[in-house]
Amino acid sequence: MRHVIVGRGPAGVVAAETLRAHDRASEVLLIGDEPGPAYSRMAIPYLLARQIREEGTWLRHDTTHFERQRVGQLETRVEALNAESKTLALANGTTLDYDRLLLATGSSPVDPPIEGVDLPRVHHCWTLEDAHHIMESAEAGSRVVLMGAGFIGCIIMEALKLRGVRLTVVEAGDRMVPRMMDQVAGNLIKQWCIDQGIEVCTSTRITRIEPGDEGLWLHCEPGEPMQADLVVVATGVRPNVGFLQESGVEIGNGIRVDAHQRSSVDDVYAAGDVCEGASWQGGRGVHAIQPMAVETARVAALNMVGREATHVGSLDMNVLDTLGLISVSYGQWMGVEGGDSASLLDERSGRYVKLRFDGDHLIGGITLGITEHVGALRGLIQSRRHLGVWKKHLMENPTRFMEAWVSTVP
Amino acid sequence: MYRSLSIDPDKCTGCLQCEMACSYEYEGVFNPAHSRIKVFTFHQEGRFVPYTCTQCADAWCQHACPVDAIRVDAETGAKEIKENLCVGCKVCTIACPFGTVNYNHDRGKVLKCDLCGGDPACARACPTQAITYVDGDWAGYEKMRAWAARTDNATHA
Numbered sequence: 035m036r037h038v039i040v041g042r043g044p045a046g047v048v049a050a051e052t053l054r055a056h057d058r059a060s061e062v063l064l065i066g067d068e069p070g071p072a073y074s075r076m077a078i079p080y081l082l083a084r085q086i087r088e089e090g091t092w093l094r095h096d097t098t099h100f101e102r103q104r105v106g107q108l109e110t111r112v113e114a115l116n117a118e119s120k121t122l123a124l125a126n127g128t129t130l131d132y133d134r135l136l137l138a139t140g141s142s143p144v145d146p147p148i149e150g151v152d153l154p155r156v157h158h159c160w161t162l163e164d165a166h167h168i169m170e171s172a173e174a175g176s177r178v179v180l181m182g183a184g185f186i187g188c189i190i191m192e193a194l195k196l197r198g199v200r201l202t203v204v205e206a207g208d209r210m211v212p213r214m215m216d217q218v219a220g221n222l223i224k225q226w227c228i229d230q231g232i233e234v235c236t237s238t239r240i241t242r243i244e245p246g247d248e249g250l251w252l253h254c255e256p257g258e259p260m261q262a263d264l265v266v267v268a269t270g271v272r273p274n275v276g277f278l279q280e281s282g283v284e285i286g287n288g289i290r291v292d293a294h295q296r297s298s299v300d301d302v303y304a305a306g307d308v309c310e311g312a313s314w315q316g317g318r319g320v321h322a323i324q325p326m327a328v329e330t331a332r333v334a335a336l337n338m339v340g341r342e343a344t345h346v347g348s349l350d351m352n353v354l355d356t357l358g359l360i361s362v363s364y365g366q367w368m369g370v371e372g373g374d375s376a377s378l379l380d381e382r383s384g385r386y387v388k389l390r391f392d393g394d395h396l397i398g399g400i401t402l403g404i405t406e407h408v409g410a411l412r413g414l415i416q417s418r419r420h421l422g423v424w425k426k427h428l429m430e431n432p433t434r435f436m437e438a439w440v441s442t443v444p
Numbered sequence: 445m446y447r448s449l450s451i452d453p454d455k456c457t458g459c460l461q462c463e464m465a466c467s468y469e470y471e472g473v474f475n476p477a478h479s480r481i482k483v484f485t486f487h488q489e490g491r492f493v494p495y496t497c498t499q500c501a502d503a504w505c506q507h508a509c510p511v512d513a514i515r516v517d518a519e520t521g522a523k524e525i526k527e528n529l530c531v532g533c534k535v536c537t538i539a540c541p542f543g544t545v546n547y548n549h550d551r552g553k554v555l556k557c558d559l560c561g562g563d564p565a566c567a568r569a570c571p572t573q574a575i576t577y578v579d580g581d582w583a584g585y586e587k588m589r590a591w592a593a594r595t596d597n598a599t600h601a
């Protein structure tokens with residue numbers, strides 16, 4: 035039996051280890067198109083901030099780890115999948131047979147449709163290669179414009195700031211991290227950034243980038259053109275499914291999978307950023323976050339070795355550190371129709387909690403400035419605990435979520 | 445079979461000796477704010493519940509860590525943070541459904557219980573034996589894990 039995994043990110047690596055743990059005999063092969071040891075994109079901000087060296091981004095630090103696990107590695111690109119003959123066409127000109135295949139190819143950044151995004155010194159921040167480009171240009175005092183204040187944008191903002199650059203953030207939405215934070219929290223984060231010396235332009239679009247004598251010119255709407263030595267683009271990502279076009283694998287917003295992470299084609303599974311699976315709250319979606327990448331990878335791998343495992347649906351969860359202001363969001367923080375909501379804002383201490391309920395279940399929440407016991411929100415949401423009397427307590431004081439969790443554990 | 449912390453809330457008087465001992469063990473100061481074990485007080489019921497990491501077998505925090513900074517101690521089975529590898533991303537703090545991995549601002553790293561290498565200071569300090577370090581997987585852990593297992597996205601059929 036040969037298990038082949040395409041993609042050497044967190045999903046691919048965790049799947050390979052899970053396969054090996056439950057199947058000592060089969061061949062496990064990990065294919066990836068990025069050079070060097072398997073690494074974690076999530077660690078890139080800490081590399082930019084000079085807090086770690088490149089080795090610090092590696093997913094596994096023991097350089098003999100994959101060898102010892104008898105996981106083969108191949109550095110090449112998969113160009114096409116032929117599901118009928120169960121073969122992959124590789125960029126190095128060869129074909130490869132598989133018995134079971136896992137697609138864990140992640141996602142790639144999307145260019146905004148404007149003139150000038152392909153100019154030198156305009157970069158995404160998605161791969162180690164991107165990080166090296168950014169580090170070449172983002173020196174102390176250089177003028178850097180960050181396009182997009184979504185989750186990824188905000189994460190690299192801190193790293194850029196720590197490099198000592200003069201930073202301007204331009205976001206088309208009306209607040210920062212619009213898909214993770216409500217108006218209150220988004221505005222608090224914005225004010226915090228401004229206080230830390232970052233220029234923040236929300237409800238603003240960059241319409242064109244032009245080369246100039248001293249750096250790049252960025253045309254904005256509304257607003258005056260601005261100059262930059264470096265532009266970092268963080269305006270969204272899309273799953274890497276291009277190589278599947280002729281394969282018959284059903285694609286929605288990503289590779290469509292069932293609760294066992296199986297695609298529409300026999301013996302082909304998908305996990306991580308590239309897959310579109312069930313969402314915790316019902317419906318389907320692409321949940322491009324690290325914890326769900328590894329959890330879906332484990333489920334896929336278990337099923338690949340014939341151990342039935344079910345994915346109960348991906349719960350959105352994010353934690354963000356914006357220059358020391360820590361924010362967390364879970365699940366349906368935006369609430370559902372007819373559901374109760376409780377929130378508490380303490381402007382003096384910069385703390386904010388908002389909880390959302392459906393009946394007496396917790397279904398989502400937001401915290402700002404809180405680092406203690408935040409995981410209990412996940413416990414409360416995903417155990418579908420009837421809160422009983424704690425619903426009332428939490429409505430009165432939503433900061434008591436850890437007590438609610440502790441008191442409801444049998 | 446690893447030993448584990450057994451917690452009996454009925455015996456807890458809320459004296460916070462465990463928190464003090466934990467803080468001293470790790471930080472060299474008696475300050476409950478630095479403790480990895482927390483005693484929760486439910487005034488209305490007059491109940492005190494000590495609470496800390498259950499050292500799950502398939503640990504959410506460990507799986508979620510992007511840089512392999514959470515390792516299993518071979519002797520105790522404890523999931524330990526390797527501070528030299530931890531980048532402080534806090535993903536483990538939101539992945540753990542028990543809420544027992546916490547971020548420490550001053551250090552820029554996360555903190556969690558590591559069973560003090562096999563001689564937990566909280567159990568030593570507890571005057572009423574509400575916290576004991578016992579042979580075998582304590583049944584209470586099992587219950588808690590079973591409870592949290594309902595959060596597991598990989599529930600086995």
Ligand SMILES: Cc1cc2nc3c(=O)[nH]c(=O)nc-3n(C[C@H](O)[C@H](O)[C@H](O)COP(=O)(O)OP(=O)(O)OC[C@H]3O[C@@H](n4cnc5c(N)ncnc54)[C@H](O)[C@@H]3O)c2cc1C
Nearest residue numbers: 041043044045066067075111112139140306307322323324
């Ligand atoms: C700067 C940054 C910060 C982030 N911070 C966070 C965070 O704080 N929290 C969080 O939850 N998430 C964060 N993320 C997102 C997180 O990194 C992703 O969710 C995670 O990497 C997904 O893992 P994956 O294995 O599915 O995909 P990836 O990590 O993208 O790995 C997929 C791999 O497959 C390769 N590949 C693609 N196509 C092919 C092909 N045809 N042939 C061969 N190889 C191929 C890719 O090159 C890549 O190496 C961050 C991302 C970035 C960029």
Ligand code: SF4
Nearest residue numbers: 509530531533534536
């Ligand atoms: S905070 Fe540290 S231990 Fe936790 S997931 Fe991030 S790197 Fe790993």
